[in-house]
Amino acid sequence: MRVNGVVRSQATALRSLQHGLNSRQTWTRHVCLGAPHRCVSTAVLRPVNVVSRDQRIQWQSRRHQAGAAAAMLEQAQAEPGELAQQTIIENLNPEEAKRLSMVRNIGIAAHIDSGKTTATERVLFYTGRIHSIHEVRGKDSVGAKMDSMDLEREKGITIQSAATFCDWVKKNDSGEEEKYHINLIDTPGHIDFTIEVERALRVLDGAVMILCAVSGVQSQTITVDRQMRRYNVPRLSFINKMDRMGANPFKAVDQINHKLRLPAAAIQVPIGAEDNFKGVVDLIRMKAIYNEGAKGETIRETDEIPADVLPVAQERRAKLIETLADVDEEIAELFLDEQTPTPDQIKAAIRRATISLKFTPVMMGSALADKSIQPMLDAVCDYLPNPAEVENLALDRRRQEASVKLVPYNSLPFVGLAFKLEESNFGQLTYIRVYQGSLKRAAVLYNARTDKKVKIPRIVRMHSNEMEDVQEVGAGEICAVFGVDCASGDTFTDGQLGYSMTSMFVPDPVISLSIAPKHSKDGSNFSKAIARFQREDPTFRVHFDGESQETIISGMGELHLEVYVERMRREYNVDCITGQPQVAWRETVTESVNFDHLLKKQTGGAGDYARVMGWLEPTGSLGENKFETQVTSGAISEKFLSACEKGFYQSCEKGPLLGHKVLGVNMVVNDGAIHMTDSSDHAFNTATQQAFRKAFAQANPQVLEPIMKTTITAPTEFQGNVVGLLNKRNATINDTDTSAEDFTVYADCSLNSMFGFSTQLRAATQGKGEFGMEFAHYSATTPQLQRELVAKYAKAQQEKSKK
Numbered sequence: 001m002r003v004n005g006v007v008r009s010q011a012t013a014l015r016s017l018q019h020g021l022n023s024r025q026t027w028t029r030h031v032c033l034g035a036p037h038r039c040v041s042t043a044v045l046r047p048v049n050v051v052s053r054d055q056r057i058q059w060q061s062r063r064h065q066a067g068a069a070a071a072m073l074e075q076a077q078a079e080p081g082e083l084a085q086q087t088i089i090e091n092l093n094p095e096e097a098k099r100l101s102m103v104r105n106i107g108i109a110a111h112i113d114s115g116k117t118t119a120t121e122r123v124l125f126y127t128g129r130i131h132s133i134h135e136v137r138g139k140d141s142v143g144a145k146m147d148s149m150d151l152e153r154e155k156g157i158t159i160q161s162a163a164t165f166c167d168w169v170k171k172n173d174s175g176e177e178e179k180y181h182i183n184l185i186d187t188p189g190h191i192d193f194t195i196e197v198e199r200a201l202r203v204l205d206g207a208v209m210i211l212c213a214v215s216g217v218q219s220q221t222i223t224v225d226r227q228m229r230r231y232n233v234p235r236l237s238f239i240n241k242m243d244r245m246g247a248n249p250f251k252a253v254d255q256i257n258h259k260l261r262l263p264a265a266a267i268q269v270p271i272g273a274e275d276n277f278k279g280v281v282d283l284i285r286m287k288a289i290y291n292e293g294a295k296g297e298t299i300r301e302t303d304e305i306p307a308d309v310l311p312v313a314q315e316r317r318a319k320l321i322e323t324l325a326d327v328d329e330e331i332a333e334l335f336l337d338e339q340t341p342t343p344d345q346i347k348a349a350i351r352r353a354t355i356s357l358k359f360t361p362v363m364m365g366s367a368l369a370d371k372s373i374q375p376m377l378d379a380v381c382d383y384l385p386n387p388a389e390v391e392n393l394a395l396d397r398r399r400q401e402a403s404v405k406l407v408p409y410n411s412l413p414f415v416g417l418a419f420k421l422e423e424s425n426f427g428q429l430t431y432i433r434v435y436q437g438s439l440k441r442a443a444v445l446y447n448a449r450t451d452k453k454v455k456i457p458r459i460v461r462m463h464s465n466e467m468e469d470v471q472e473v474g475a476g477e478i479c480a481v482f483g484v485d486c487a488s489g490d491t492f493t494d495g496q497l498g499y500s501m502t503s504m505f506v507p508d509p510v511i512s513l514s515i516a517p518k519h520s521k522d523g524s525n526f527s528k529a530i531a532r533f534q535r536e537d538p539t540f541r542v543h544f545d546g547e548s549q550e551t552i553i554s555g556m557g558e559l560h561l562e563v564y565v566e567r568m569r570r571e572y573n574v575d576c577i578t579g580q581p582q583v584a585w586r587e588t589v590t591e592s593v594n595f596d597h598l599l600k601k602q603t604g605g606a607g608d609y610a611r612v613m614g615w616l617e618p619t620g621s622l623g624e625n626k627f628e629t630q631v632t633s634g635a636i637s638e639k640f641l642s643a644c645e646k647g648f649y650q651s652c653e654k655g656p657l658l659g660h661k662v663l664g665v666n667m668v669v670n671d672g673a674i675h676m677t678d679s680s681d682h683a684f685n686t687a688t689q690q691a692f693r694k695a696f697a698q699a700n701p702q703v704l705e706p707i708m709k710t711t712i713t714a715p716t717e718f719q720g721n722v723v724g725l726l727n728k729r730n731a732t733i734n735d736t737d738t739s740a741e742d743f744t745v746y747a748d749c750s751l752n753s754m755f756g757f758s759t760q761l762r763a764a765t766q767g768k769g770e771f772g773m774e775f776a777h778y779s780a781t782t783p784q785l786q787r788e789l790v791a792k793y794a795k796a797q798q799e800k801s802k803k
């Protein structure tokens with residue numbers, strides 16, 4: 001309570017200081033509110049009227065920030081979760097609150113080919129960041145700004161997320177122009193590049209989820225939905241491709257409600273559709289909005305809603321209010337009192353409900369036809385949170401990992417997260433989200449993981465593959481820095497705080513293949529490329545299999561690995577030979593088995609002697625392996641025990657059944673014996689590995705296979721065919737959503753059974769079906785498959801040993 005007492009008295013002092021500042025007192029007061037002497041004292045400095053007004057404001061703001069910052073830090077640490085950050089900021093520093101209220105950090109995420117890059121191109125054009133529009137796979141062969149990699153432009157897909165920023169000038173409710181600063185990340189749609197979406201959503205405050213007006217919620221929309229939920233990201237939905245034949249935005253709205261189980265309502269209705277799509281009606285203000293000019297750059301708003309659209313607009317407006325009443329108390333009360341909310345009340349309710357993740361407002365347009373992108377930008381500013389409205393937590397390593405709120409306040413000690421690494425022509429580029437404090441050029445930061453100091457020589461703001469140097473980046477913003485050696489997901493502080501932020505979810509790779517450079521002269525470039533890709537992409541893993549003498553790369557899917565092989569050729573001039581893609585099998589044990597193993601080689605010269613005893617057992621979960629020592633007799637020294645531990649973990653890298661990794665195994669060493677001269681680290685390491693192999697074979701070992709959460713969507717007439725395909729693959733169907741036109745099946749399928757599925761699905765649905773897969777968990781294979789795999793591996797081993 002004492003802590004709270006101090007905080008409360010500081011808050012009171014700050015309120016009176018605030019009051020003083022607001023009433024523009026003639027004398028400044030010196031305020032000191034930090035530990036260890038927390039004091040509030042007044043001291044006459046000098047009459048303010050002898051300095052310029054600007055300087056006075058600067059002083060007041062600086063002094064105010066220092067005091068306020070100290071109190072806020074104290075409060076954020078003492079009472080995590082108790083005060084809304086918005087309240088802290090608004091109460092303590094109106095200038096900071098104003099700055100932050102004009103910042104939006106957003107991502108654009110969607111199913112493949114929904115138009116994310118095309119929409120982003122319009123956003124950049126309308127905000128003046130680019131001066132002409134280029135299409136994805138457009139005839140001018142330039143390609144969209146955000147698909148800067150050659151391979152992206154050729155394939156017409158986004159492979160890497162690209163960051164950019166722009167300023168959007170928007171009229172507020174009083175008709176005044178306000179400039180919003182938007183940091184934007186365009187993410188790939190393919191599940192193979194899902195880490196790009198994960199890390200973007202980890203650091204963004206809001207997102208625009210794009211859907212296709214014809215296809216609605218698709219398999220990858222469901223994955224993106226899951227990812228947005230994982231990081232609590234509020235979102236707007238934008239139904240794109242309203243110009244396409246068969247566009248049906250209301251079907252998509254229903255699907256968001258039913259398939260994603262997220263309350264959604266249209267806040268616009270279309271004027272015309274398909275070729276005749278002209279614009280939208282804003283249901284909040286009941287105005288028709290049209291894009292005019294060669295590239296839709298001029299917005300014309302009118303009160304005249306076409307007569308044929310008016311009934312739909314009225315009906316959908318009523319539906320919007322009804323949906324809001326379900327998720328917002330203020331609207332619910334008005335609804336119960338049979339009052340019609342005002343446009344301001346509706347907007348405020350949409351903002352509250354969107355930020356609290358209870359609702360998504362749905363907009364519609366056509367990026368390709370340059371329609372309705374500007375209202376989407378207005379909505380980003382109106383309904384998505386600013387950095388101060390999002391709760392970001394860190395763990396305080398100096399206080400038993402207590403969780404603390406980060407406050408996006410420039411004068412607080414710096415905390416930032418390195419969320420993405422990228423090699424550039426000027427060296428390694430590290431993308432950082434600044435959560436607290438500001439980042440200045442030449443600042444010295446500490447890496448919370450390694451405790452190493454780094455100096456920041458250069459800070460840039462990214463605009464796809466171009467960059468703009470800046471001296472400082474404020475709290476709540478996104479930037480990139482050069483010259484920082486770190487891993488993706490590292491936290492940086494200025495050394496004052498022992499904070500560390502939780503990182504993003506990194507899915508396990510599920511597919512692997514062997515790879516080698518075609519020509520031995522390319523060895524060094526090959527290694528360089530492999531090292532770089534691994535540093536940049538945590539889902540791309542590489543290991544060298546000593547036995548087969550092969551380099552094995554693993555990733556999220558065939559396309560993922562294909563892209564890296566292709567990038568080696570283009571960017572490093574290395575042609576590669578690759579093996580067949582293989583499932584990333586795992587191995588485990590299902591029973592507990594005791595072991596007592598003696599390694600004894602004492603025939604002349606220095607010998608090897610080590611005896612290890614204990615047991616091998618399943619950990620109970622298919623997670624990390626564990627090694628325990630319970631040697632009470634002193635039979636094995638600590639030094640040799642750590643050699644045993646090493647031997648155990650080495651064994652887990654290459655399981656005895658198939659040579660794949662071992663999961664969920666616990667090895668306990670509780671006794672053993674040493675020899676005065678012949679025992680060594682090497683002997684204990686080897687003895688442990690031998691004991692492991694023997695015990696593993698007796699502990700009813702089991703091959704595990706990756707099970708994929710699979711979502712398949714197709715027109716309803718093909719439901720029977722699709723279910724038939726799944727049954728053939730022994731899939732477990734968990735759920736089905738059926739509508740008049742299409743259906744979605746949610747199933748668990750083993751990855752091994754899904755090779756070639758896309759071709760068969762295409763054949764079974766006349767090319768109209770699509771599917772998405774995401775790793776769910778490992779599960780035991782059938783005994784028959786296990787026998788086949790083990791036999792195949794044993795045969796391959798025998799052949800190798802004959803050579």
Ligand SMILES: Nc1nc2c(ncn2[C@@H]2O[C@H](COP(=O)(O)OP(=O)(O)OP(=O)(O)O)[C@@H](O)[C@H]2O)c(=O)[nH]1
Pocket residue numbers: 110111112113114115116117118119135136137156157158159187188189190240241242243244365366367368369
């Ligand atoms: N008819 C129509 N086509 C569109 C529209 N927006 C985008 N497209 C087309 O859809 C295709 C995919 O567009 P992209 O912008 O690359 O889609 P994306 O979501 O960024 O794609 P990935 O990042 O690869 O998942 C391109 O051929 C676009 O020209 C639209 O509003 N109407």
